[in-house]
Amino acid sequence: MGKIVISSNVTLDGVVQDPDGAEGFALGGWFHRFAGSKDLEDWAARETAELLGVDALLLGRRTSEWFESRLRPGGGAEARVSPEWADRMNSIPKYVVSSTPEPPRWNNTTVLNGDAVKEISELERTVAGEILVYGSYQLVRTLLEQNLADELRLVVFPVVLGTGLRIFDETGGKPLRLVDTRQMGDGLAFHTYEFVRG
Template identity: 35%
Template sequence: MRKIIAGLHMSLDGVIEGPGPADSFERAGWFMPYFVPEIGAYIAQTGAESDGLLLGRVTYESFRSFFEGQGSHNPSAAMMNGTQKYVVSSTLKDADWSHSTLIQGDPVQEITRLRAQPGRNLNISGSLHLIHSLLPHGLIDELSLLVAPVIVGTGRRLFPEGFSTGLKLLESRPFSSGVLLQRYAVDNARQA
């Protein structure tokens, strides 16, 4: 069975909304002052350990507009353009960015089926609504959080109101910019 890993940029106060400058959030780009090449290398490594990316509509459209037109000279764009993408949306009519499959039915059922297939990890990037849909059903196996030393003050947070679960620390590693990688296994048996 594959693992589903949610990889997110997070502020010290738990905000995951708008880490990049292209996000439509009043404080968008708050993570960028802390981004260093070693973080890019870590993200590339996690991408290489997976064979698919789960995305919600908003993240899919944002990534597509940023990466699709870039050539192979940009390694991040080459990886994103070549990665199998599974897009969960009830409003998109098609997902025609290269290597994209649209999931329009019950996302819990479809992602349970994908997770049961043989293969490497399935990663989630951004896609807060999708993460909130999957967490209560025990479909997120690991959280890979890049926690920046910044208080954003407002914005959407990782865990939905009322959600609780146990976590097991897998790795904790600082980066030179002060960002702390915190990897946790989600203890789906301890969800309340």
């Protein structure tokens, strides 16, 4: 039985929107503006260790396209990520929830374009280890609404934006249990929670 893990970068007030500034959100780009070099070094080490420890990725279509465009040769990510992380992203089995019938361009990708809840539940039964969810906030909301997520990992950046898309904007009443918390670098906090079911 698999374990679905949501891993996200958030501001102190829970905003997840446009961390790199590429979406044109007025307050976007907070990921690099509010983290120092030691913060980002620790973030990258944690991110790599996390990815190496999971068995599959579960992504929404837009997030999959975002990663694929940056990780293919000449995509621009080469100078910003470790080769180990990039190799794992390209080789790990990926499951993409999409309502469009286009075939995947990214290697090792399976498109889930039927009943999302049914297909994700089946995926959870067939993958033995952790299934990691990056970004994919529409998908994350479905996972939360349908009680399909098992764990939430948040890297909290030291800034309050006051506005923007939040991970729990339209989902409430979810009890969680704190599993771990620690400082990363000089200014980031990393929290791990388990969803309490039943």
